Amino acid sequence: MAAHRKIIHLDMDCFYAAVEVRDNPALAGKPVAVGASPTGRGVLTTANYEARKFGVRSAMPTATALRQCPDLILVPVQMDKYRAASQAIHKIFADYTDKIEPLSLDEAFLDVSDCEQCGGSATLIAEEIRQRIYDDQQLTASAGISVNKFIAKVASDWNKPNGQTVITPDQVDQFVAELPVGKIFGVGKVTEAKIHKLGVKTCGDLRPFSERELAQQFGSFGERLYRLCRGIDNRPVKSDRVRKSQSVERTFSQDRADAAALLEKLPDLMDDLERRYQKQKQRYAINGIFVKIKFHDFQTTTMAHSGRYFWDKALLSHEFAQLIEQAWLRGQRAVRLLGIGFQFVELDTAAKQGDLFTDA
Ligand code: TTP
Numbered sequence: 001m002a003a004h005r006k007i008i009h010l011d012m013d014c015f016y017a018a019v020e021v022r023d024n025p026a027l028a029g030k031p032v033a034v035g036a037s038p039t040g041r042g043v044l045t046t047a048n049y050e051a052r053k054f055g056v057r058s059a060m061p062t063a064t065a066l067r068q069c070p071d072l073i074l075v076p077v078q079m080d081k082y083r084a085a086s087q088a089i090h091k092i093f094a095d096y097t098d099k100i101e102p103l104s105l106d107e108a109f110l111d112v113s114d115c116e117q118c119g120g121s122a123t124l125i126a127e128e129i130r131q132r133i134y135d136d137q138q139l140t141a142s143a144g145i146s147v148n149k150f151i152a153k154v155a156s157d158w159n160k161p162n163g164q165t166v167i168t169p170d171q172v173d174q175f176v177a178e179l180p181v182g183k184i185f186g187v188g189k190v191t192e193a194k195i196h197k198l199g200v201k202t203c204g205d206l207r208p209f210s211e212r213e214l215a216q217q218f219g220s221f222g223e224r225l226y227r228l229c230r231g232i233d234n235r236p237v238k239s240d241r242v243r244k245s246q247s248v249e250r251t252f253s254q255d256r257a258d259a260a261a262l263l264e265k266l267p268d269l270m271d272d273l274e275r276r277y278q279k280q281k282q283r284y285a286i287n288g289i290f291v292k293i294k295f296h297d298f299q300t301t302t303m304a305h306s307g308r309y310f311w312d313k314a315l316l317s318h319e320f321a322q323l324i325e326q327a328w329l330r331g332q333r334a335v336r337l338l339g340i341g342f343q344f345v346e347l348d349t350a351a352k353q354g355d356l357f358t359d360a
């Protein structure tokens, strides 16, 4: 096992537009956008780099784009073609690892930590994959290579189009320190403005704040900020799109002193969980339940019961209550967050294994 993970983030360059230009060479070198016609309120999905020079962007109303770039060539969306290209690209990824997490048709994370090709070099693997994509599809991709998803994703934007950027483990600290906070995944315009108000511009500027201070300012996202601004992101590359668990949690406005005070909140959480569970399109069989408690000092503990459950609110409430009492005894101090959730077996899989389930 490598001491650090090796994560690649791959992102195709102006994907839909690139496919269209590939398929119609007369468009090469000209400003091209893919999207709805300018009548009505149509918007663009994307534009090639020639069009971007005129300020044409994804999600821009087509009419606006044509005002800014009168020579813009407009091509209608043809999803089938983009899907076919996406599948071809994924086939190439699969030659290197099965730890692939697609984010959209043109973007994916790959965990190549255990990959033996190219002498195990993630940099060379990324180069080889990009070359193979070009040879196979005549499309260019950009890549970011680093120790986690957060940094790999930021890095893939650094040398776009048709380039790649490696942030080695010893460069991570400095790289992240200088990163504007707006680059952090999940920081939108509103959060960014709020962070700027603290006098903070870069991830480095965020580091003097304690986890508690950030949690007070930004809720549960504050805890992620605390880690991300230090370049820490332990999220795995999730190759399995099948839902494995589902949970709901509450951060209390005031810490709760003991297990009894936590149990008062259980009915609310059960209602939330029920809504979420019933809303799912796909039915999963519950294969276990768990609770999570975060004490006021941010120590966190989870406790689980495995076993088959059907949706029976009274029974589940009783079981969750028991787990909450047991989990609280592990810390025996005030609590800032309580969560409850299910572990699942997918019904299809369960059926294949010969188990029978009926919906409760
Ligand atoms: P992106 O990867 O965001 O953009 P891109 O590939 O066009 O350009 P870049 O070189 O900057 O990566 O999105 C991938 C595709 O998804 C894009 O080609 C079109 C589609 N898309 C939409 O349909 N609507 C949108 O708002 C965006 C952002 C993308």
Ligand code: MG
Residues within 6 Å of the ligand: 011, 012, 013, 014, 015, 106, 107
């Ligand atoms: Mg892209």
